[in-house]
Amino acid sequence: MIEAYQAVVVIPYGAALVLVAVPSYRVGAQANVVASLATFAAGLWLMLGSRTVGDYAIVDEFNIVFVAINTLVGFTTALFSASYIGHEIETGRLSPPFLRFYHAMFQAMMGSMNLALVANNIGLMWVGLELATLITVVMVGLYRTPQAIEAAWKYFILASVGISLAFFGTILIYLAGQPVLGEGVPAMTWSLLHDAAAAMDPAILDLAFIFLLIGYGTKVGLAPLHAWLPDAHAEGPTPISAVLSGLLLNVALYALLRFKMLIAGQPAALDPGPVMIVMGLVSLIFAAFMLYQRRDIKRFFAYSSIEHMGLMVFAFGMGGPLANFAGLLHMAMHSLTKSSIFFAVGHIAQARGSQRFADIRGLSVTHPRLAVGFALAVLAIAGLPPFGVFASEFLILTTTFAREPWLALLPAFGLLVGFGALLLRLQDTIFGEPVGPAHRVDGSSVPMVLHLLLVLGAGIYLPPVLVAWFQRAAELLG
Amino acid sequence: MLVTSFALLYQQRVAAVLNAFAAQSVTLALAVAWTAWSESRPDLYITAAIAFGLKGVVIPLALHRTVARLGIHREVEKVVGVGIALLVGLALSGLAQALIVKVAPGLPGLGRDQLALALAVVLLGFLMMIVRRNAVTQVVGFMSMENGLILAATGAQGMPLVVEVSVAFSVLIALFVFAVFVFRIRERFDTIDIEALDRMRGDRR
Numbered sequence: 001m002i003e004a005y006q007a008v009v010v011i012p013y014g015a016a017l018v019l020v021a022v023p024s025y026r027v028g029a030q031a032n033v034v035a036s037l038a039t040f041a042a043g044l045w046l047m048l049g050s051r052t053v054g055d056y057a058i059v060d061e062f063n064i065v066f067v068a069i070n071t072l073v074g075f076t077t078a079l080f081s082a083s084y085i086g087h088e089i090e091t092g093r094l095s096p097p098f099l100r101f102y103h104a105m106f107q108a109m110m111g112s113m114n115l116a117l118v119a120n121n122i123g124l125m126w127v128g129l130e131l132a133t134l135i136t137v138v139m140v141g142l143y144r145t146p147q148a149i150e151a152a153w154k155y156f157i158l159a160s161v162g163i164s165l166a167f168f169g170t171i172l173i174y175l176a177g178q179p180v181l182g183e184g185v186p187a188m189t190w191s192l193l194h195d196a197a198a199a200m201d202p203a204i205l206d207l208a209f210i211f212l213l214i215g216y217g218t219k220v221g222l223a224p225l226h227a228w229l230p231d232a233h234a235e236g237p238t239p240i241s242a243v244l245s246g247l248l249l250n251v252a253l254y255a256l257l258r259f260k261m262l263i264a265g266q267p268a269a270l271d272p273g274p275v276m277i278v279m280g281l282v283s284l285i286f287a288a289f290m291l292y293q294r295r296d297i298k299r300f301f302a303y304s305s306i307e308h309m310g311l312m313v314f315a316f317g318m319g320g321p322l323a324n325f326a327g328l329l330h331m332a333m334h335s336l337t338k339s340s341i342f343f344a345v346g347h348i349a350q351a352r353g354s355q356r357f358a359d360i361r362g363l364s365v366t367h368p369r370l371a372v373g374f375a376l377a378v379l380a381i382a383g384l385p386p387f388g389v390f391a392s393e394f395l396i397l398t399t400t401f402a403r404e405p406w407l408a409l410l411p412a413f414g415l416l417v418g419f420g421a422l423l424l425r426l427q428d429t430i431f432g433e434p435v436g437p438a439h440r441v442d443g444s445s446v447p448m449v450l451h452l453l454l455v456l457g458a459g460i461y462l463p464p465v466l467v468a469w470f471q472r473a474a475e476l477l478g
Numbered sequence: 479m480l481v482t483s484f485a486l487l488y489q490q491r492v493a494a495v496l497n498a499f500a501a502q503s504v505t506l507a508l509a510v511a512w513t514a515w516s517e518s519r520p521d522l523y524i525t526a527a528i529a530f531g532l533k534g535v536v537i538p539l540a541l542h543r544t545v546a547r548l549g550i551h552r553e554v555e556k557v558v559g560v561g562i563a564l565l566v567g568l569a570l571s572g573l574a575q576a577l578i579v580k581v582a583p584g585l586p587g588l589g590r591d592q593l594a595l596a597l598a599v600v601l602l603g604f605l606m607m608i609v610r611r612n613a614v615t616q617v618v619g620f621m622s623m624e625n626g627l628i629l630a631a632t633g634a635q636g637m638p639l640v641v642e643v644s645v646a647f648s649v650l651i652a653l654f655v656f657a658v659f660v661f662r663i664r665e666r667f668d669t670i671d672i673e674a675l676d677r678m679r680g681d682r683r
Contacts, residue, residue: 157616161604164623168600171630175593178634207577 004049005057005118007042008067011035012111016104025089025099029082032103036071036078039110043071053191058120061472065328066117066254069335073246074110076447080343081106081239083444087350088237093143102142102237109135109243113251120190122170129166129255132248133159133219140236151231158218158228166215166255172208173262176200190258197265205262205269212259213275219252221306222313223283233302234355238346241298245305246339250331253309257316257477264478276317277407283310284414291421296355297345300425301338304381307418308334314411315396316477322399324474330392333455337381337389340451344374347448348429351441357425362434370441371430373448380455382422383415388458493545496538499618503533506625513632522632529628533621541614563609570605571598592633599626 002010015035022028047068052059085102088094094102109132116128137159141152170188177187180196187193197205218225233241260272287307294300308330315327345355351367352360363371380387393415400408458466507530514522578594603623607616 157607157620160620161607161623164600164604164620164627167627168597168630171627171634175634 003052003057004042004046005052005059008039008046008071008114008118009111011039011042012107012114015039016107016111019100019104019107022100022103023096025085025096025103028100028103029085032106033075033078033082035107036075036110039114040071040075043067054120055185055189056121056124057118058190059118060476061469062257062476063117063254065332065470065473066250067114069250069332070110070113070117070247073243073335073339076343076450077239077242077246077339078106079444080242080346080447081237084239084346084350087443094237098142102139105135105139106239106243109139113247116251117254121185122173122188122190122193125190125255125258126167126170129216129219129251130163132251133163136232136236136240136244136248139240140232142237142240143235145235148235151228151235155228155232158225162215162218162225164215165211165218169208169211169215169259172204172211173259176204176208190262194262194265197262198267200266200269202266202269205266209259209263209270209272213256213272213279216252216256216259217279220249220256220313221283221309222279223286223306223310226283226287226306229306230299230302233305234296234299238298238342238349241302241345242339242342245302245342246335249305249309250335253312253316253331256313260316261476261478273317273319276313278317280310280312280314280317281410281414283307284314284411285310285417288414288418288421291418292424294425295357297348297357297360297425297429298342298355300357301341301345304418304422305334305338307414308338308381311393311396311411311415315399318400318403319478320399320403321471321474323396324477325470326392326395326399328470328473328477329458330389330396333388333392333458334381336451336455337377337387340448340455341374341377341381343445343448343451344370344377347441347443347445348374350443351439353437353439357428359436360429361432362430364430366434366438367441370445373445373452375426375430376452377448378422378426380452382419382426386456386459388455388462391459391462493542495615495618496541496545499622500534500538502622502625503529503538506629507534509629510632525628525632529625533625537621541618545614563605567602567605570601574598574601593630596626596630596633599623599629602626 012035015031015038019028019031019035022031046059047064050059051061051064081102085094085099089096089099112128112131112135114128116125116132119125119128134156137152137156140155141148173193174187177193177196177200179201180199181187181189181192214225218228221229229244233244236244260276263269263272284307287303287310290303291300291307294303312327312331312334315323315330347370348360348363348367349355351370354360363374380389383389383393385391397408397412397415400411507526510522510526510529514520514526574597575594578590578597600623603619603621603626606619606622
């Protein structure tokens with residue numbers, strides 16, 4: 001009998017193998033949706049099923065949050081890309097063989113992310129995350145334009161440096177665990193390492209955490225290490241931008257948080273909290289200011305992702321049940337909202353044949369329905385009530401204020417700066433005189449609307465079941 | 479290994495960089511094989527064989543051929559001079575040694591030295607990726623970083639997954655060597671790109 005945690009990994013990988021062999025891109029796109037739906041079902045099954053800790057897999061309240069978001073957004077993105085790619089074929093940006101490759105890679109990427117999430121082994125988690133990263137490198141370069149290749153190259157260089165440093169950190173964790181747990185697999189198993197943390201050498205843990213923070217922090221997109229992120233988001237296919245912002249950054253954050261839990265188990269080691277607070281704040285404020293200078297709409301929202309990842313890292317750095325709860329909630333809301341924004345941006349770019357703000361003015365005149373959807377999504381990410389992002393941001397700020405009143409001013413300032421930029425750009429896009437061509441949009445807006453409804457629903461009424469579940473996850477985080 | 483890392487930093491010509499990298503990989507293969515023998519872990523022989531065969535012989539040869547066929551820069555493009563790079567390299571290896579000695583006095587002597595060496599190789603590879611602009615030398619920098627990682631992983635006694643990781647890395651590297659090749663071709667023949675022709679035809683319709 002196959003277990004749910006195996007299913008979330010095996011289904012996408014199996015689908016990838018099948019999709020490589022499917023010649024028709026239409027059938028491929030449909031199969032991609034079906035496979036993603038199956039993975040989502042497996043994710044739900046995992047959520048409802050029992051929590052298990054095995055030799056190689058771990059299922060607890062904490063990683064189920066991530067798996068649930070992952071499989072849901074994976075499914076809606078597959079829906080979106082199925083309706084999106086017809087256009088790419090028409091305009092000749094992609095040819096059918098590339099799409100076959102694209103679909104197979106999409107599934108392989110989902111499988112790798114799920115592998116990283118359920119692995120109870122620091123080596124296996126590293127492998128999953130790196131596989132997912134490298135697949136996205138290839139996907140970013142999919143259009144084969146000079147800019148896309150340059151973006152992919154930059155992404156590869158920075159990501160591989162991240163890979164190497166994270167691996168060195170992993171070796172150090174193994175070295176720290178080895179005297180306590182013995183040689184071999186046990187010293188790489190999460191659950192065992194976590195329990196044995198108090199007996200480990202604090203100095204090695206400190207050094208390891210620095211390497212892990214830089215390594216995985218590169219992938220979260222934290223401020224000094226973020227250089228790959230805007231390029232990769234801007235040049236790759238739009239569904240990939242949605243997955244990058246909505247999911248891959250989360251998975252990297254997950255890895256970082258697991259190590260934070262581990263190191264928190266040894267009181268003599270360095271406290272990861274303040275380091276994460278500083279890095280989070282730097283990212284938040286830096287990205288908020290960078291928003292004002294962007295001319296490209298995908299690059300703009302890439303910086304917005306850096307801003308929100310910074311806020312999450314800040315919240316998790318604060319720690320404690322309430323801040324962790326707020327951080328998890330914000331992560332879920334950000335994933336849903338940001339991917340819906342990228343869905344909208346994909347349609348906009350198709351409609352106007354450009355990603356530059358200057359070329360997409362006057363959306364309310366040319367595409368009123370799309371304009372409404374996009375405006376709602378941007379207002380949601382800006383943190384206006386009644387959307388869910390408001391609830392989570394409010395919670396982060398109030399918990400910070402309750403504990404460190406002065407410290408709360410900084411994230412509030414960063415968010416306000418970002419808010420201004422979002423409104424400014426929204427006004428530019430929606431109003432004004434339309435310029436350039438206006439094509440018909442034939443993509444489905446179902447995924448975008450679905451995400452917006454979820455975010456809206458969460459903002460108005462958060463079901464107690466969900467709250468209790470997030471609370472348990474937050475408690476595990478410590 | 480450290481000597482070859484410095485040699486990598488010092489080299490002026492692409493061909494010489496590749497030779498230095500091959501030498502480093504062969505050294506790594508010997509070190510891993512020695513670990514495999516002294517700890518009697520036969521699986522590590524696979525890692526050693528990969529280091530020797532793929533990174534010591536096949537990839538340097540392939541890159542040599544690519545470089546020769548495409549006639550790309552004989553001279554390596556640099557961001558800073560050799561002297562400064564070497565000084566920074568020295569400082570980095572000193573730092574690695576000091577850091578490891580300070581952090582891990584508890585480790586057995588051999589493991590500690592190996593770890594310090596490995597960290598120095600990783601940092602020097604990193605440095606090389608920063609100071610060199612050319613795609614080929616950046617890949618060599620990455621591969622040299624990865625050599626340091628394999629050394630560290632074999633130094634950690636009984637660490638599982640070392641073989642698997644080294645296999646994965648090798649596949650990855652092979653991919654990127656191939657990618658460099660493709661990028662270069664793209665760069666040269668950009669104007670007669672078939673896709674560009676397709677797009678123009680699409681616009682006219």
